[in-house]
Amino acid sequence: MTADPYAASSSSDHSDAAHRPYREVTDTRGRVYRVGESDRDILGHSRKLMVYLPWIAMMAISVFEYAYGSAEDTLSHAHGWTQSNTFWILSVWVFFQAGIAFPAGWLREKGILTARKAMYAGSGLCLLGFLALSHLSNVWLAILGFGVIGGIGAGLVYATCINMVGKWFPERRGARTGFVNGGFAYGSLPFIFIFNYGFDTANYHRVLDLIGCYIMIVVFGCAFFFKDPPKNWWPADIDPLTCSGDQKNAASPAKNPPAVKQYTPKEAIRTGMLPLMWLSVVLTAGVSIFGISFQVDYAKEVGFGPLVAASSMGLMAVINGIGRGVVGWLSDRWGRKSTLVFVIVVLGLAQFGVIWAGDLRSEWLFLFFAFLSGFGGGAFYPLFAALTPDYFGENYNATNYGLVYSGKLISGLFGGGLGSMVVAAWGYHGAYALAGGVSMVAAAIALLLRQPGRTPTRLGEPQPAG
Numbered sequence: 001m002t003a004d005p006y007a008a009s010s011s012s013d014h015s016d017a018a019h020r021p022y023r024e025v026t027d028t029r030g031r032v033y034r035v036g037e038s039d040r041d042i043l044g045h046s047r048k049l050m051v052y053l054p055w056i057a058m059m060a061i062s063v064f065e066y067a068y069g070s071a072e073d074t075l076s077h078a079h080g081w082t083q084s085n086t087f088w089i090l091s092v093w094v095f096f097q098a099g100i101a102f103p104a105g106w107l108r109e110k111g112i113l114t115a116r117k118a119m120y121a122g123s124g125l126c127l128l129g130f131l132a133l134s135h136l137s138n139v140w141l142a143i144l145g146f147g148v149i150g151g152i153g154a155g156l157v158y159a160t161c162i163n164m165v166g167k168w169f170p171e172r173r174g175a176r177t178g179f180v181n182g183g184f185a186y187g188s189l190p191f192i193f194i195f196n197y198g199f200d201t202a203n204y205h206r207v208l209d210l211i212g213c214y215i216m217i218v219v220f221g222c223a224f225f226f227k228d229p230p231k232n233w234w235p236a237d238i239d240p241l242t243c244s245g246d247q248k249n250a251a252s253p254a255k256n257p258p259a260v261k262q263y264t265p266k267e268a269i270r271t272g273m274l275p276l277m278w279l280s281v282v283l284t285a286g287v288s289i290f291g292i293s294f295q296v297d298y299a300k301e302v303g304f305g306p307l308v309a310a311s312s313m314g315l316m317a318v319i320n321g322i323g324r325g326v327v328g329w330l331s332d333r334w335g336r337k338s339t340l341v342f343v344i345v346v347l348g349l350a351q352f353g354v355i356w357a358g359d360l361r362s363e364w365l366f367l368f369f370a371f372l373s374g375f376g377g378g379a380f381y382p383l384f385a386a387l388t389p390d391y392f393g394e395n396y397n398a399t400n401y402g403l404v405y406s407g408k409l410i411s412g413l414f415g416g417g418l419g420s421m422v423v424a425a426w427g428y429h430g431a432y433a434l435a436g437g438v439s440m441v442a443a444a445i446a447l448l449l450r451q452p453g454r455t456p457t458r459l460g461e462p463q464p465a466g
Contacts, residue, residue, distance in 0.1 A: 024232070025240055031261050031393075033240035034232040039168070041236075042229060050168040053222040054161035055180045057119065059187025060218040061126060061154045063211055064093060066188035066317045069293055070195035078201045079137040087293060087420040092143050093129075094289060094412025096151030101159040101405045105398030108163075108228075118160045119223030123216045125153025130212030134205050157219055158184065159405070160226070162382075163398045166389045167229050171238050173389065174256065174336065178328020178382035185378045186321030231395050232262075255335040256386075260453035262393035268400050271452040273391055276445055281384055281407030283442035284344050287351065287435045288377035289411055290419045295354070295370060298428045302358045304366065319371050320378030327379040328386065336390055340383040341446045347376025348439030355432045376439075391451050 022036035039047035072086040081089075107113035129150015136142045161180055169176045191211065199207055234240045240258070268274040323343075331339040353369035388401040422431045 025234075027241055031258070032232050033234040034230055035234050035240060036236055037230070037233065038236045039229075042233075043227060047168045049225060050164050051176050051180060053225055054164050055183045057157055057219045057222040058161050058180055058183035060215045061122075061157050062184045062187035062317075062321075063191040063215070064097070064126075064129070064150060064154045065090070066185055066292060066320070067191035067195055068093075069295070069297075070192045071199060074195070074199050074201060074204055075133070078204050079139070079142070081139055081142075084420055085139045089133075089139070089143050089147050090293065091412045092147030093151040093154070095409040096148050097155040097158065098285075098406055098408035098412065100152045100155035102399060102402030104156055104159050105163065105400075105402035108160075108398045109396060115160050115164060115226040115228050116223050118156045119219055119226055122153045122156030122160070123219035123223065125149050126157070126219065127153075127212040127216040129153055130208050130215070134208035134212070159398070159402060162385050163401060164226060164228070166385065166397050166401070167233075167394055170233075170258070170389065170394050171235060171240075172332055174332035174382070174386045175325065175329035177386045178325040178331075178379075181328070181382040181385060182321035182324035182378070184321070184381075185324065185374075186318045188317050192317060255333065256331070256390050257451070257454070259389065259391055259393040259451070262395040263391075263400065263452070264396055265399045265403060268392045268396070268452075269403070271391075273449060273452055274388075274400065274403060276448055277384060277387065277391075277404045278407040280344075280442050280445045280449075281380075281404055282410045283438050283445070284347065284380050285408045285411035286419075287347055287439045287442070288380075289408075290431070290435050291351070291354075291373045291377050293419060294423065294428070294431070295373070298354070298358065298432075299366065301428065302366075303361060304363055317374065319374035323375035323379040324382045328382045331383055331386065336383055336387045337446065337449050340380060340387065340449075341443050343376050343379040343383065344439055344443040344446055345376075346372055347380070348436045348443065350376055351432045351436035351439065355429055358428070387449070 022034055025033045025035055027033070039045075043049070068090050072083070075081060076083065076086055104113065104118055108115065108118065129146045132142055132145020132149065136145055162177065165177050165180050166173050194207065263271070265274075327339055327343055350369050350372035353372060354366065357365035357369050384404055385401060388404050389397045392400045419431060419435075422434060426434070
């Protein structure tokens with residue numbers, strides 16, 4: 001691309017950087033890049049902190065989803081809940097955790113809710129969620145407290161952290177988004193073993209209350225430093241038209257070129273790509289949530305001991321998180337779409353592998369496919385998080401990604417609650433086979449994705465359409 005004449009400016013729409021001159025660079029398609037201000041000019045420190053703090057906050061809230069399955073038996077005995085009750089509590093949590101992403105993104109982009117305030121609110125709501133799980137035996141009140149209030153709190157934190165990374169690293173977001181997203185999985189590892197070995201009806205009040213306080217303190221502390229960059233901001237040391245200077249990520253611009261314009265949510269929907277991404281998230285996240293919800297129970301039914309059951313879930317959580325970082329890094333080099341399809345196919349094959357391992361009563365084989373399931377079941381999240389601004393730009397990313405991620409609210413229903421009904425009707429074999437098939441359909445849908453406004457050449461290099 002070549003640039004139109006640089007439009008110099010001495011004014012600023014960002015109060016903390018008002019004293020810093022910047023210029024706006026316009027490419028041949030009319031997309032504007034704001035350059036001249038470094039991350040230190042705006043933040044007072046390196047933008048790397050906008051990777052590490054979101055990562056820490058994501059690790060704190062991971063106990064909600066990834067450790068919940070290990071606590072279900074004790075919760076059922078303590079409160080007198082059925083297995084279906086506990087699954088629906090998690091399903092409602094997933095619904096609201098995913099559903100809050102779009103309205104929260106809209107409020108942020110309207111200037112009504114800052115990133116810092118979203119994190120503060122989320123930290124308090126997370127605490128209330130765990131207090132409800134600890135002290136409310138009525139299942140409807142528990143659904144309201146943990147599922148609705150806790151889900152909204154965790155969703156505010158999750159969406160804010162993911163969007164923060166995308167805004168501060170527009171030129172190489174894959175690896176960093178994956179790293180931050182990974183904390184949402186392996187951060188739960190200590191709690192998985194606590195719930196399997198040190199959590200019972202005698203101490204569940206104390207354990208859950210302390211976990212709630214831990215989440216609130218960590219998230220609140222991280223939130224103090226959160227700040228968004230100005231609209232259209234681009235790193236001062238990298239040419240946005242060529243990405244020259246980005247030596248560490250030289251392959252990324254060719255494989256994952258910047259969006260051709262800043263798409264509003266309505267424009268993104270009209271491209272047809274956002275609805276396809278949403279549908280793929282619905283199916284893939286449903287399979288992932290199914291695995292999280294039922295792997296420990298299936299391991300116990302097959303006859304594996306509690307160590308294998310807990311280890312399989314712990315392994316899933318660790319690989320789930322590490323896999324997110326690895327595929328984010330790979331997607332910067334291989335291309336986001338091809339990496340996404342690969343990940344979803346692996347997730348589908350792992351579901352059939354779990355059935356095979358159960359039939360053979362092979363603990364090591366079961367752990368291997370738990371490894372694959374954990375990898376595939378988490379790695380797609382950062383890919384969609386990076387793919388959204390790649391396709392639609394950064395200015396409306398909080399809202400656009402909120403729409404894409406909202407697919408998970410549908411997934412929570414059939415992955416957890418409806419999944420328990422399928423298990424009851426078809427058994428674990430039928431349920432896992434269905435999950436594998438659904439994953440393959442999601443991979444086929446992902447193959448249809450393409451960046452709006454560009455057409456590929458025969459060599460696969462994105463070029464301007466028309």
